[in-house]
Amino acid sequence: MTSDKNWEELGRKNLESENDIVMARQLVRHYAKQLRMGIVDQTRVTTAVSELLRNMYNYAGGGEIKIFSGLVDEKDALIITCSDSGPGIEDLELAMSDGYTSGMGMGYGLPGAKRLVDRFEIQSKVNVGTTVRIIKWR
Amino acid sequence: MSEKHNITNIKKRIDRIEDILAAVAAGDLDARINSETEDDLSGIEAAIDLLIDDLTDELKQREKMQKEVEDKLSKIQEQQKTIVQQQEDLLELSSPVSKVWDNVLILPVIGTLDSQRTQIMMENLLEKIVETGCTISILDITGVPTVDTQVANHLLKTVTSARLLGAECIISGISPAIAQTIVHLGIDLSSIKTKATLQDAMIFAMRQNKRTDDIKLQSLYINPNEKEE
Numbered sequence: 001m002t003s004d005k006n007w008e009e010l011g012r013k014n015l016e017s018e019n020d021i022v023m024a025r026q027l028v029r030h031y032a033k034q035l036r037m038g039i040v041d042q043t044r045v046t047t048a049v050s051e052l053l054r055n056m057y058n059y060a061g062g063g064e065i066k067i068f069s070g071l072v073d074e075k076d077a078l079i080i081t082c083s084d085s086g087p088g089i090e091d092l093e094l095a096m097s098d099g100y101t102s103g104m105g106m107g108y109g110l111p112g113a114k115r116l117v118d119r120f121e122i123q124s125k126v127n128v129g130t131t132v133r134i135i136k137w138r
Numbered sequence: 139m140s141e142k143h144n145i146t147n148i149k150k151r152i153d154r155i156e157d158i159l160a161a162v163a164a165g166d167l168d169a170r171i172n173s174e175t176e177d178d179l180s181g182i183e184a185a186i187d188l189l190i191d192d193l194t195d196e197l198k199q200r201e202k203m204q205k206e207v208e209d210k211l212s213k214i215q216e217q218q219k220t221i222v223q224q225q226e227d228l229l230e231l232s233s234p235v236s237k238v239w240d241n242v243l244i245l246p247v248i249g250t251l252d253s254q255r256t257q258i259m260m261e262n263l264l265e266k267i268v269e270t271g272c273t274i275s276i277l278d279i280t281g282v283p284t285v286d287t288q289v290a291n292h293l294l295k296t297v298t299s300a301r302l303l304g305a306e307c308i309i310s311g312i313s314p315a316i317a318q319t320i321v322h323l324g325i326d327l328s329s330i331k332t333k334a335t336l337q338d339a340m341i342f343a344m345r346q347n348k349r350t351d352d353i354k355l356q357s358l359y360i361n362p363n364e365k366e367e
Contacts, residue, residue: 022250025284043284043315044322050286051323098324108287112323 007070007079010034015062015084021053024065028080031067035078035138045078045136048116051109052082052132058105060086060129069138072119076138085129092124151179155186167194233259235266235275241350242343243272243305244336248281256292260299267305274346275300276339280311290325297330306331306346310339 010031013024028049032042049065056063063084070079089095096114101107114120119135154171161169170190173183233255238244245263249255263275277296282289297307310333312320320327333339 018252029283040315040318043313043319046284047286047319047323050284050288054286054288106287106291106325108324112287112325115322115324116319 007068010067010069012064012066014064015053015056018057021050021057024053025050028065028067031069032078032136035069035076037078037136037138041136044116045080045134048113048134049080049082051113051116052134054105055109056082056084056086056130059102060084063129072135077118078136078138079133080135081131081133083129083131088126088128088130089122089124090126092122096122147175148179151175151183155183158186158190162190162193167197233262235262237266237270237272238340239344239347241272241274241347242340243267243270243275244278245275246278246281250284251282251289251292253288253292256296260296263296264299264303267300267303273305273350274308274343275305276308276310276336276343278311278336278339279309280313280336282311282316285312285316285320287323287325290320290323290327294327294330308333308339308342310334310336 011027013020013027015021015024025046029042029046032045037045053063053065061084063082063086066081068079068081070077072079094100095102096110098111099107101109110122113132113134117134117136119133121133121135122130123132124130151173154173158169158171167190170187171183172187173180233245233247235243235245243263243266245259247259251259263277266272267275277293279285279293285293293309297309300307308331309327312332312334331342333342
C-alpha cells in the first residue's frame with residue numbers, strides 16, 4: 001500500500017455508531033473544501049467515504065478513518081484511510097464487482113467508491129480486518 | 139490516692155474509648171468521648187475526639203460532593219433524555235408531506251437519509267397518498283448533501299412502494315455534483331422520473347395533471363353520447 005511519513009494528518013475519527021458516519025463524512029467534506037477541491041470532487045470523495053464507512057459499519061461494526069494531505073507520485077493529494085478489524089473479505093475480486101452484495105445493499109458500494117476516486121487500494125485478511133486507502137488528486 | 143483513683147478509672151475510660159470507637163466505626167458520627175477528667179489520658183481522649191471530628195468533616199464533605207455529582211449526573215441524564223426526545227421529534231418533523239396542488243404531494247427531504255428516517259418518510263408519504271388520493275408526489279432532495287448507494291436504495295424503495303399505491307414519484311433537487319456522483323457510483327435511477335429543480339418537477343406535475351383532466355373530460359364527453367346511441 002502506498003504510504004509516506006511526510007503526509008500531514010488532518011484528522012481522524014472512530015466509527016462506533018451510524019451517526020459517526022455522518023460526522024466523519026462532514027469532516028472529509030470540510031478538509032476537501034479546505035484543500036480547495038471543487039464542489040464535484042468534494043461530493044465525490046465524500047460519497048466514496050460514505051460508501052466505505054457504511055460497509056465498515058454494516059459488516060465490521062465499526063472502525064477508524066484517517067485523513068491525510070500529502071504527495072503521491074509527486075502530486076498533491078487527499079488521502080483517506082479506512083480500517084476495521086472485522087470479518088474481512090474472502091473474495092476481493094467478487095466484492096469489487098458491480099452488482100454483487102453479501103448483505104442487503106445494492107452491490108455498488110465498493111466498485112462505486114473506486115470509480116469516484118483516483119486511486120483505490122484495498123487489503124483484507126479474513127478474520128483480521130480490512131483496510132481501504134483512497135486517493136484523490138487535488 | 140489520686141494515682142489509685144486514676145488506675146481504677148483507666149479501665150473504665152479505655153472501655154469508653156473502645157465503645158466510642160466502635161460506635162463511630164458503626165456509623166454514629168455524633169459519638170464523642172467528652173472526658174471531664176484532666177490527666178495523662180485526657181490528651182489521648184481529646185485527640186481521638188479531634189480525629190472523629192476531622193473524620194466527620196471529611197465524610198460530610200464527601201457526601202456533599204457525591205450528592206453534587208449525582209445531581210449533575212441526573213441533570214445530564216435528563217438532558218440526554220431531552221436530546222433523544224428532540225431527535226425523535228425531529229424525525230417526525232423532518233418528513234412533512236403536504237398537498238400543494240390538486241393531485242400533487244410534496245415531500246421535502248433535508249439532511250441525512252438513514253434507514254430509520256427513510257422508514258418514517260416512506261410511511262408518511264404512503265399514508266398521505268392513500269388519504270388524499272393524489273397520483274403525483276414530488277420528493278425534493280435539495281437538502282440532502284450526500285447521495286450514496288444506501289440513500290439511492292432508500293429512494294428507489296420509496297418510489298417503488300408509492301407506485302404500488304398508484305402514485306408516480308418525481309425526484310427533484312439533484313445538484314450537478316450529485317448527478318455526476320450517482321453516475322460514477324453506477325446506480326441506475328432511469329426508472330425514476332427526475333428533475334433538476336422543484337420548479338421543473340412542479341411544472342411536470344401540472345402538465346401531467348392537465349393530461350389526466352383532459353382524459354377525464356373526454357370520457358365524460360363520450361359517455362353521454364353512448365347513452366344517446
